[in-house]
Amino acid sequence: MSPRPPAEPATTRVKRLLTMVPWLVSRQGIDLAEAAAGLGVTESQLTDDLDLLFMCGYGPMTDELIDVSYEAGRVFVDNADAISRPLRLGVDEAVTVIVGLRALAASGAAPSDAVERALTKVEQACAAVSGIERVVVIPDHADAEGKDLLQSASSAVQERRRVHLSYLVPSRDERTERDVDPMRVVALDGHWYLEGWCHRARDTRLFRLDRIEALSVLDEDGTPPEGARSRDLSSGAYPSDVGHDAVTLRLRPAARWVAEYYPVQELREDGEDLVVTLAARDEDWLARLVLRGGGEIGIEAPASAAEAVMARAQAALGEYTG
Amino acid sequence: MTTPSGSVDQVAVSNTPRAKTERLMNLTMCLLSTRRALPKARIRTMVESYAGVASDEAFERMFERDKDELRELGIPLVTEHIGGAFDDEVGYRIDQRDYALPEIDLEPDELAVVGLATRTWEHAALAPSAATAWRKVSSADGTGEATETPFVGIEPSVGGGEPAFAALKDATLGARSVTFDYAKGGAGRPQTRRVDPWSLTAWRGRWYLTGYDHDRGEPRIFRLSRITSAVQATGPLTHPAPDEHDPQAAIEAIAGGERATTSAVLRVRVGAGHSLRRRARSTTTLDDDWDRVELEIPSPVAFAEEVVGYGADVVAEQPPELVDAVVARLRGVLGQGETR
Numbered sequence: 059m060s061p062r063p064p065a066e067p068a069t070t071r072v073k074r075l076l077t078m079v080p081w082l083v084s085r086q087g088i089d090l091a092e093a094a095a096g097l098g099v100t101e102s103q104l105t106d107d108l109d110l111l112f113m114c115g116y117g118p119m120t121d122e123l124i125d126v127s128y129e130a131g132r133v134f135v136d137n138a139d140a141i142s143r144p145l146r147l148g149v150d151e152a153v154t155v156i157v158g159l160r161a162l163a164a165s166g167a168a169p170s171d172a173v174e175r176a177l178t179k180v181e182q183a184c185a186a187v188s189g190i191e192r193v194v195v196i197p198d199h200a201d202a203e204g205k206d207l208l209q210s211a212s213s214a215v216q217e218r219r220r221v222h223l224s225y226l227v228p229s230r231d232e233r234t235e236r237d238v239d240p241m242r243v244v245a246l247d248g249h250w251y252l253e254g255w256c257h258r259a260r261d262t263r264l265f266r267l268d269r270i271e272a273l274s275v276l277d278e279d280g281t282p283p284e285g286a287r288s289r290d291l292s293s294g295a296y297p298s299d300v301g302h303d304a305v306t307l308r309l310r311p312a313a314r315w316v317a318e319y320y321p322v323q324e325l326r327e328d329g330e331d332l333v334v335t336l337a338a339r340d341e342d343w344l345a346r347l348v349l350r351g352g353g354e355i356g357i358e359a360p361a362s363a364a365e366a367v368m369a370r371a372q373a374a375l376g377e378y379t380g
Numbered sequence: 381m382t383t384p385s386g387s388v389d390q391v392a393v394s395n396t397p398r399a400k401t402e403r404l405m406n407l408t409m410c411l412l413s414t415r416r417a418l419p420k421a422r423i424r425t426m427v428e429s430y431a432g433v434a435s436d437e438a439f440e441r442m443f444e445r446d447k448d449e450l451r452e453l454g455i456p457l458v459t460e461h462i463g464g465a466f467d468d469e470v471g472y473r474i475d476q477r478d479y480a481l482p483e484i485d486l487e488p489d490e491l492a493v494v495g496l497a498t499r500t501w502e503h504a505a506l507a508p509s510a511a512t513a514w515r516k517v518s519s520a521d522g523t524g525e526a527t528e529t530p531f532v533g534i535e536p537s538v539g540g541g542e543p544a545f546a547a548l549k550d551a552t553l554g555a556r557s558v559t560f561d562y563a564k565g566g567a568g569r570p571q572t573r574r575v576d577p578w579s580l581t582a583w584r585g586r587w588y589l590t591g592y593d594h595d596r597g598e599p600r601i602f603r604l605s606r607i608t609s610a611v612q613a614t615g616p617l618t619h620p621a622p623d624e625h626d627p628q629a630a631i632e633a634i635a636g637g638e639r640a641t642t643s644a645v646l647r648v649r650v651g652a653g654h655s656l657r658r659r660a661r662s663t664t665t666l667d668d669d670w671d672r673v674e675l676e677i678p679s680p681v682a683f684a685e686e687v688v689g690y691g692a693d694v695v696a697e698q699p700p701e702l703v704d705a706v707v708a709r710l711r712g713v714l715g716q717g718e719t720r
Contacts (some may be wrong), residue, residue, distance in 0.1 A: 068400035069449050075405060076453075077512055080519040098511055110398065114405040116413035118428045140412040141405075143480035144516035148454050149553065151513035154506050158497030161538035161582065168493045168531065176490035176497075180517075183484045189553035192621075194581040195538065196628045215533040226654045231690065233654045244535040248585030271658060292503070318605065346689040353712025371713040373692040377647075378707050 074099075075107060075114075079124075080144045082135045090131050108133065116140050152184040157193050164197040165245065166205045167212070207267050208243070210275065211252045215240040220280035221254075224271040229343035233271070234258070239282040243267075246295050253289065255282035262286055264295055294321060302337040305344060306358040309334060313354035316347070333358065345370050394429070395442075403429045407446055408455060412479060417460040417471025447472070455479060481516055491518065492530035504540030506549075539585045542604035547611035548589055552580040555617050561609035562602055570608040575600070578621035583631050590627045592619035599625075601634055644677045645698035652693035656686075672697075681705050688713075 078097055082088065088096075094104045108126050115123035115137075125136040147155065159177045162168045184190075198204075214221050218240075225234050238254040241262070245251075249266050256263040262282075304323065309316055309332040317325060317334050324335040338344040341363070348355050348367045357364035406427045411418065424430045424439060433439040450457050456478040462471040486494065494517055501510040544560065551558045558577060561570040574594040581588045586603060593600035648656060648671050657663060660673045677683040684705035687696050696706045 065397045068397045068404060069453055071397065071401045072404045072408070072450075073453055073512075075401070076408070077515050077519075081515050084519040097515065110402060111405070113402050114409060116406075116409040117426050118431070140409040140476075143476070144519055145454060145479060146481050147513055147516060148509070150506055150509035150549075151516065153549065153553070154498055154501050154510035155494060155513050155517065157582075158500045158510065158538055159493065161500050162493060162497050162536060164582075165536055167534060167536040168496055169489065172487075172489040172493045173497075176486060176493050179484050179486060179490065180494065183482045187553070189555060192552050192577075192579045193549065194579050194627050196581060196583040196631065198584070212534050216531075226658070228655050231652050231654055231693065240533075242533040242535055245537040245585065248539075248583075269655070345691065349691060349709075349713055350685045350689045351713070352685065352688060352709030353715070368714060370691040371710050374688070374690075374695075375707065375710045375714065377692055377695045378703070378710075 071107075071110075075111060076141055076145050078107060079111065079135060079138050079141050082133055083138060083142045086134055087132045090128055090133055093133050111135070111138075147184055149187055152180075152187045153190060153193065155180050156184065156187070156190055157195060160195040164195045165250075166198065166208060167243075167245070204268060207270060207273060208250055210273055211240065211243050211250075211267060214273075214275050214280065215243055215252075218280050220276045220278040221252075222272075222274045222276055223252075223265060224273075225265055226269045226271060228269065229339060229346060231342070237276070238263070238265070239280040239286070241282055241286065241288055244291065246291055249295075251295065254280075255286040262289060264289065266295075302339050303360075304335050305338040305360070305363055306333065306335045307348075308332075308356040308358050310351075310354040310356075313351050316351075316355065338363070341366060349374075399429065403427060404446055404450060408450060408474065411457060411472055411474040412476055414473050417458070417462050417473040419462060419469055419471045423472065484517065486517070494518075495530045496534065496536065500536050500538040501540060502535070503537060505546045506540060537585065538582055539587055540582075542587055542607070544604045544607040544611050545587060547613070548577065548580055548587075548604065551611065551613050552577040552589070554613075555620070556613040557615050557617055558611050558613055560607045560611045563606050563608050572609075573600075573602070574614075575602070576617040576619045578625050579627040581627040581631055583628075588627075588631050590625070590630055591621075592617075594619075599630070601630055642677050642680060642699065644675055644680070644683065644696070644702055646673045646675070646687065647671075647695040647697055648673045649693040653690055656690075656694065677702075684709055 074097075081097060082093065085093070085096075090101060090104065094101045097104065099107070105128065108128055111124050112126045113123070121137075124138045125134075127134045156177070159173055159180065163170060163173045163177065211221070213219075221238050221240060223234075223236050223238055225236060226232070227234060236256050236258040238252070238256050240252055240254040242253050243250060244253060249268065251264045251266055252270070253262065253264050255261075306324075307316065308328070311330050314332055317332055320336050322334040322336045326333050344357075344363060345367050348357060349371060357367060406429070407423070410423065410426045418426070420440075420443060423443070424433075430439055430443065433442060447457055455474060457472060457474050458478075459470050459472055462469055495514055498510040498514040498517075501507050504510075548558065550556070556577070557574065559572060559574045562573045563570040575589065576592040576594070577589055578591045578599070579589075581590065586605065589602045589604065590599065591602075592598070643661075646653070646656065647666070650669055650671060653673065656673055656675065657671075659675050661676060662674045664672045666672050680699060680702040684696070684702055687694050687702070687706050688709045696702045
């Protein structure tokens with residue numbers, strides 16, 4: 059047996075069981091593994107919960123107890139009428155549904171007609187959540203073109219169709235053409251991305267939708283190759299560990315956003331400045347960042363990178379001063 | 381048949397988490413099954429583990445605590461006068477109509493978008509609540525059809541991963557005043573702020589708090605990602621939101637200024653400035669090396685930053701404020717700016 063984790067508080071478990079029973083009752087005969095996955099518990103936790111439910115009832119007599127079976131790998135729950143309906147949504151639960159629907163309405167990620175109808179019905183069912191009107195999601199002002207693109211990308215993902223992209227790489231000021239097998243459409247930090255297997259890079263890539271100039275769905279199967287893996291986006295869209303050269307930047311107060319936006323490897327306060335080390339994706343990217351900083355971002359190391367940026371600034375200034 | 385651990389050998393008053401779970405479940409089911417409020421004495425015979433409690437006092441204590449804990453879970457356990465032999469006798473029950481999630485009666489496409497809506501919290505502290513909400517809603521309609529995940533491959537996000545989110549959500553819903561440390565963009569050391577929350581608002585994947593700032597004596601907007609301490613709720617609001625408070629307008633005004641209202645003229649090297657060309661109102665060829673691009677911009681100062689990024693590939697021509705701002709930035713990079 060695996061070592062036991064600290065005992066779960068009874069109230070936490072009661073909460074789970076009261077959600078579990080109606081979920082199972084509405085899915086009689088569900089496969090045990092599928093049930094565990096849907097309920098977000100391990101199979102051994104699920105069987106332990108089911109064994110406990112077997113001892114519960116509205117009275118002490120045998121025919122008053124819940125009837126549970128999972129012998130053949132299929133789960134049946136009977137004689138549980140008292141708790142066969144889920145408990146009302148708690149405040150946090152109602153917030154996730156209502157504000158989540160508002161977010162879908164704001165982003166255009168789902169058919170707006172279904173979202174509006176669902177929102178009306180759910181708000182009615184959760185009328186008691188006071189103050190929820192104070193949690194607001196501001197609609198994206200994406201133009202019609204942007205919404206079409208999101209729709210096309212989403213259906214390409216769901217239908218597994220290969221797409222052709224004309225894609226701008228702003229950090230290199232480059233317009234590229236590529237065929238991509240779509241894997242998912244994902245929102246991150248306020249932008250939508252298409253993730254897919256890029257046949258040009260022979261690797262998984264993220265494409266920001268507002269940088270796609272044109273997307274055409276090709277008449278070809280778009281199932282990504284075996285080895286294609288989705289990226290872990292928990293630390294943002296910019297990979298921090300791709301073996302790029304490290305660069306150390308001094309950020310004046312107005313440029314502190316750099317440390318919020320890009321994954322930094324090291325960070326220290328120095329007076330009112332912030333000194334950070336991060337992975338420079340390439341020379342163009344770095345030059346563009348520092349030029350945009352207009353003096354608020356300085357390169358501490360390496361010196362060669364600092365010189366390259368100075369040369370660019372000098373050349374640009376030459377266009378004005380002759 | 382599996383023998384349940386904990387119910388055979390242990391003393392009747394066992395209070396292990398497992399025994400307690402069983403007792404609370406039995407109590408809940410018992411009180412949900414009765415139409416009439418049940419007196420304590422009757423409950424003691426219906427719920428097996430109470431029957432084994434030797435002393436009346438021990439039973440009373442246990443029952444009182446159990447009752448409170450069920451209420452804390454949101455279970456509407458009510459106390460009613462039941463008359464009977466003694467006029468002041470009370471009983472307990474849980475009304476199924478108050479307990480159960482009402483039938484929401486969602487169409488399949490509505491149910492699917494609710495599923496997607498709960499998945500927008502995946503990167504937030506509220507993710508477990510969202511998962512529970514989805515399990516409840518997808519069992520309420522008595523269809524097993526909703527088990528499979530709708531919208532596979534579509535991953536919208538409402539954000540909410542900021543550490544301050546949970547506490548500010550509670551304070552905003554409950555109208556409680558708060559204090560927290562806040563690092564204003566670029567202003568160095570965080571400062572303690574005392575705020576009456578008016579709204580919690582998501583915009584472009586980020587959350588903002590609008591409210592009355594007691595130290596500044598006026599309304600302010602705070603970005604949650606810049607809160608550097610735990611959020612403490614202090615008390616009721618003294619400055620509630622005025623009727624005309626419009627969080628959307630307030631946030632767009634400070635964070636955006638997005639509306640393009642000024643015309644700009646740029647010289648752009650052939651083969652460069654792709655994202656500028658994309659927004660161009662017109663593009664004309666000047667010679668083999670240069671094109672002239674005209675476009676609408678929100679503010680010359682902000683747009684200068686973008687132009688400077690292109691180095692010598694993009695040259696600002698109009699308006700003069702844009703040209704000045706670009707030159708000032710370039711001088712800044714070269715260390716020729718005014719000394720601060």
